[in-house]
Amino acid sequence: MIRFWRTALLILRKDVTIEVKSREVLYTTLFFAVSAILIFSFGLVKEGQAPPDAAAAILWIAIAFAGTLALGRTFERERYGETLRALLLAPGPRPALYVGKLLGMLALLGIAELLLVPLIAFLFQAALISRPLLLFALLAGGTTGFCAVGTLFAAMLVRVRSRDVLLPIVLYPITIPVIIAGVRGTAALLAAPPDEATAVMWIGILLAFDTVFVTLSLWTFEPLMIE
């Protein structure tokens, strides 16, 4: 178990070191997320006012789109350097490789969300931060579910042609339940007064999905990565 986590953390440290040096994925992802927010605000705003639930939807759409971009880029880097094969050849539990990659994605999207939430709260006058703990639980649950599936498929797709098209095709239908739970939970927090019971219910559903998704991914990662 110690060896498992040590390997996972090593992978995480490798990804963080590369990212801190180039900041490529973080900057491009953030820029893309902000552009997505702008596009959706044009679609939803009427007479200078967005509908009350819009902030929740826009936040999660931005996370999902930006997350897809980040997943693609992170593994494109591995493919370009032919390093994924080396990682797979390295002695050490294979699922630890998955966990390390997943933690890296979570850290990246976590930083992006740290900037997106205040930005959306500011642009849409949304009381997103009125219940910080519940919002944190929703974001953590939603991002974990999304990244758990995303990391598995992005790693798989490294070897497949037309990977840029196939990632969203596979990822969105599977993760939409997670996004729905995130949007509905966040919308419940935006209601006046915040509907905490509903938010907690959605957090429970997120937890259930996270458990299923992470278990299934850990279980299938090894047979999937064998050539």
Place this chain on the structure above:
Amino acid sequence: MRRAFTPLVVLTAALFAAAPVFVAQAPYESTMGLVQKIFYVHLPSWVAMYSGIAVCGLASLLYLFKDNKTADCYAVAGAELAVLFGAMGLVTGPLWARKAWGVWWQWDVRLTTALLLWLIFVAYLLVRRYGGPGSEKLAAATSLFGLATAPFVYKSVDIWRTVHPTTNVVPTLAPEMARPLALCIVAFFALFVLLLMLRVDLAYRQVALDNLYLAEED
């Protein structure tokens, strides 16, 4: 398998010939009247779709963990049938909803999640079609996630309050409605098995052809 084929064709044809008679004889539902009869097509379509998902998911498990190539043939056949019967369910549903609820589509939990489940298996086929070499395993993983989502879709009507009837309807159906329904389910299932056999056979031949090409190249 092949010897069972002709009797199965005859049986399926007989069932599909008998089904309309039984459906016509079933009593009208008190509030919806004639339009409720679409139920005898709608529910069996979904039963067949879930069968396709079960075949595809379980075969994918075998393929992923035991590297069983035969199972992969079953998986692709199951996925195609899941998409086919799912499409029938998604067409008959709105036709019924237009008369019963007054709208073609309602964004309720059951309808949304059923559409999602169908999309997962469309994604499975897209991955296999356009993914190129190595995409079979990716597709197999997709179907496992589909299999994990399926019970959630089935139970969703009991968890949330939706406009769609709950899973409680079928067990409590009046016998004169339950009998034609059972016949339709058996008919659809026979059609499902028939198409599955045909499609698996086609997949076998494709694998054999690929192997011949490979042997020729070597």
